[in-house]
Amino acid sequence: MSWLAIPYGLVFIFFFFIPLLLTLIVSFWDYNEYSIIPDFIFENYIYIFDNCFTFSNSLCVTFKTYLSTFFFCILAWLFTLLIGFFIAFFLAFYVKTTKWQIVLFLICTIPFWTSNVIRMVSWIPLLGRNGLLNEFLLDLSIISEPQEWFLYSEFSVILALVHLYTLFMIVPIFNSMMRIDYSIIEAAYDAGANWFQVLFFIIVPLCKTGIVIGSIFVITVVMGDFITIGIMGGQQLASIGKIIYVEMSYLQLPSAAANAVILLSITILMIFIMTRLIDIRKEL
Amino acid sequence: MFNNRSFGFYFFATFFTCFVLFLYGPIFSIILLSFQGPDGGLTFPLNGLSIHWFKELWKGAGVVDIGSAFRRSILLGLVVMVLTVILSVSAGLAFRKPFTGSNLLFFTTIASLIVPSIVLSLGVALEFRIIDDTIKKIGGDYQVDWIIDNFQTTLTMFSSGLGAQLTWTLPFGLLIMFAVFNRFDKSYEEAARDLGASSWQTFREIVFPLIAPSIVGIALFGFTLSYDELARSSQVMGDTNTLPLELRGLTTTVTTPIIYALGTITTGVSFLVIGFFLLLYALLENLKKKRQL
Numbered sequence: 001m002s003w004l005a006i007p008y009g010l011v012f013i014f015f016f017f018i019p020l021l022l023t024l025i026v027s028f029w030d031y032n033e034y035s036i037i038p039d040f041i042f043e044n045y046i047y048i049f050d051n052c053f054t055f056s057n058s059l060c061v062t063f064k065t066y067l068s069t070f071f072f073c074i075l076a077w078l079f080t081l082l083i084g085f086f087i088a089f090f091l092a093f094y095v096k097t098t099k100w101q102i103v104l105f106l107i108c109t110i111p112f113w114t115s116n117v118i119r120m121v122s123w124i125p126l127l128g129r130n131g132l133l134n135e136f137l138l139d140l141s142i143i144s145e146p147q148e149w150f151l152y153s154e155f156s157v158i159l160a161l162v163h164l165y166t167l168f169m170i171v172p173i174f175n176s177m178m179r180i181d182y183s184i185i186e187a188a189y190d191a192g193a194n195w196f197q198v199l200f201f202i203i204v205p206l207c208k209t210g211i212v213i214g215s216i217f218v219i220t221v222v223m224g225d226f227i228t229i230g231i232m233g234g235q236q237l238a239s240i241g242k243i244i245y246v247e248m249s250y251l252q253l254p255s256a257a258a259n260a261v262i263l264l265s266i267t268i269l270m271i272f273i274m275t276r277l278i279d280i281r282k283e284l
Numbered sequence: 285m286f287n288n289r290s291f292g293f294y295f296f297a298t299f300f301t302c303f304v305l306f307l308y309g310p311i312f313s314i315i316l317l318s319f320q321g322p323d324g325g326l327t328f329p330l331n332g333l334s335i336h337w338f339k340e341l342w343k344g345a346g347v348v349d350i351g352s353a354f355r356r357s358i359l360l361g362l363v364v365m366v367l368t369v370i371l372s373v374s375a376g377l378a379f380r381k382p383f384t385g386s387n388l389l390f391f392t393t394i395a396s397l398i399v400p401s402i403v404l405s406l407g408v409a410l411e412f413r414i415i416d417d418t419i420k421k422i423g424g425d426y427q428v429d430w431i432i433d434n435f436q437t438t439l440t441m442f443s444s445g446l447g448a449q450l451t452w453t454l455p456f457g458l459l460i461m462f463a464v465f466n467r468f469d470k471s472y473e474e475a476a477r478d479l480g481a482s483s484w485q486t487f488r489e490i491v492f493p494l495i496a497p498s499i500v501g502i503a504l505f506g507f508t509l510s511y512d513e514l515a516r517s518s519q520v521m522g523d524t525n526t527l528p529l530e531l532r533g534l535t536t537t538v539t540t541p542i543i544y545a546l547g548t549i550t551t552g553v554s555f556l557v558i559g560f561f562l563l564l565y566a567l568l569e570n571l572k573k574k575r576q577l
Contacts, residue, residue: 001483002383008375009385011454012392015447019407020399026410036413087303090296093286104300106562111307113508114554117531118547122310125317130327132313163306189285195292198285216398224400227515231535241402248406248519257410260403267400 020264027257036253044258065238066266072154072229072239073222076161080218081211083162084169088210089203091170092177105174112167120160120231127151127159152234160232165221169214176210177203212274219274223267311551318544326541337545350530350546357527358553360441360449361511367446368453368506369499375454376461377487397455401515408448409519412439437522444520449510456505464498493575497568504561508554 030039052060059067087108095101111119126132127150134146149155180203188198204211226241240263247256287293317324321332341350379386396404415438423431438444472494476486514528521529527550534543 001381002378002386004374005378005383005386005389008371008378008454008458009389011371011447011450012389012396015408015451016392016396016399016404019404019411022410022414023403023407035417083303086296086299090300094293094296107304108307110555110558111311113504113512113558114311115512115528115531115547115550117512117514117528117535118314118551119311121531121535121543121547122314125313125327126310128327130325132328135328163310166303185285195285220398220400224402224515226402227518227532231532235536241400244402244406245518248409253406253410253413256406260400260406263400264403267398271398 023257023260023264026254027261029254029257031252031254033251044255045262047255048258048262065240065243068237069223069239069241072157072161072225073219075158076165076222077215077218079158079162080166080169081215084166084214085173085207085211087166088170088174088177089199092174092180108167108170116164116227117231119164120228123156123160123163123232124151127156152232152236154233154237157229157232157237160228161222161225164228165218168217168221169211172213172217173207173210176207180206216271216274219270220267223270224263311547314544315548315551317541318548320541324541326539326544337541338549340540340542341545341549350527353525353527353530354550356441356524357511360446360526361507363442363446364449364453364510365503365506367450368457369502371450372454372457372461372502373495373499375458376465377491379458379462380465393455393458396451401452402518404451405448405516405519408444408516409439412437412444412520439520440522441524441526445517445522445526448516448520449513452513452516453506453509456509457502460498460502460505461495464495468494494572497565497572500561500565500568504558504565507557507561511554511557 026036027044028040028042030037030041030043048062050060052063091101091104095104124131128134129146129148129151131150133150134143137143138146184206185198185202188202193201224241226239226245229237229239230242230245240259244256244259244263247253247259313328316330317326317328318337319333319335320330320337321334322336324331324337375389379390419431419435419438422428423435472490473486476490477483481489512528513526514532517526518529525533531543531546531550534546
């Protein structure tokens with residue numbers, strides 16, 4: 001029956017393996033305004049790390065961009081983890097009937113099936129200069145004039161990332177929680193453990209796999225992001241994904257490929273470190 | 285512990301409610317704002333109540349051809365949906381027994397889900413660019429008139445665009461199949477086989493009805509993820525644009541509620557599709573339970 005997997009495999013050979021291999025190869029090619037030229041040169045990489053290893057006081061563009069990408073990664077990861085964990089926790093332990101678990105779980109999932117761009121645009125009436133948040137804070141006299149930094153800023157980017165990707169945390173963590181044998185919790189409770197002890201010494205360790213899977217999703221999606229940072233940052237903030245995107249629009253494909261190879265290597269390294277902790281396949 | 289009358293219950297129920305408001309609040313605010321009068325702006329308060337902005341959208345209002353982008357997205361979504369269902373169900377069946385390369389294929393699936401989309405998009409664009417260059421070179425070297433005169437590019441919505449989207453939808457399909465077969469009771473199939481059914485008959489009569497609700501789930505993922513997909517297809521649609529690509533362009537140029545009207549329509553379509561598939565799922569699930577009795 002294994003031949004049934006052939007069409008599925010072919011799609012990944014043609015649209016996953018070959019493209020990634022070509023990206024690696026082309027990152028060593030030369031180019032001019034109109035075409036890419038087969039070659040074996042290191043100029044594309046040298047250009048990326050131009051001025052990065054001199055001992056000057058300011059960081060080079062590449063390092064700055066990676067730092068800003070990591071900054072978005074860490075904050076988005078922290079907030080999606082905290083919110084996602086406690087949403088999953090509520091669904092798994094406080095909601096008692098399967099029917100309600102399914103209903104509430106679906107409520108969390110439905111936005112995932114709608115347009116990301118529209119979900120970002122929908123923050124404009126709330127965060128803009130005349131938006132609801134500014135009006136609300138003005139009414140309460142917490143601020144004296146409308147704040148500009150709610151929209152098209154680091155703040156709005158992180159808000160949108162959390163808005164879009166918390167589900168990636170909820171699903172695997174909820175899945176881990178549903179596998180916890182409830183008698184373990186009862187035993188801990190009977191032995192005198194309080195609520196916090198049960199949470200931190202029983203539930204959190206048993207959810208490690210879910211937490212790692214969710215973290216991998218959120219971190220990789222933010223590492224390569226160029227759309228959320230573009231739209232919610234008002235096209236003013238930098239990310240590695242945006243550099244690749246801009247280089248592609250100027251047809252500097254080998255240079256974009258070199259950036260992609262570096263981005264991919266760093267992402268793989270991050271995933272590798274995280275997967276050392278678990279075996280994904282057991283969890284499905 | 286975790287009593288549903290305790291302080292903890294009310295605390296986390298409130299937290300959950302806030303989260304749901306956070307999820308849905310913004311989208312409902314733009315749905316509300318899209319029904320403003322002609323003087324309406326991008327923020328509250330509502331300026332009158334009308335369908336003015338939908339009419340503007342219908343007229344085109346100087347913006348790009350939204351109608352055909354919309355039709356293209358629906359069509360591509362349907363093609364991706366059908367392929368996702370067929371390919372991931374058949375792969376799911378193959379995965380029930382380990383085969384040469386099954387581990388590699390599984391890890392590829394996971395890798396495809398988490399590879400940065402821009403990298404994949406770039407790779408597919410490079411692949412088709414190199415194919416184009418090769419075809420043009422062959423045309424030039426061997427004086428193939430058809431290629432010299434007519435050939436433009438192989439990079440189109442239904443070649444590179446379709447492939448790039450499949451690398452995003454297929455993993456969801458296969459993972460759903462994994463979840464299904466991990467909980468699958470094999471005794472029904474074995475009984476069918478003992479009674480002399482061929483493997484096709486076993487699939488058609490026994491396995492398929494049992495997994496039908498999950499196949500609806502795969503179709504839901506296939507259509508909606510393609511219909512809204514942007515990151516992977518951004519570089520590989522050629523000179524045609526899908527709706528999400530047009531939408532992203534509009535975010536920087538349009539400053540009237542017309543973009544909210546468009547958002548209301550696409551979200552409405554998404555909600556209709558989701559509702560349809562969820563109903564179908566519930567229906568098939570009921571049917572399955574009845575058959576099993």
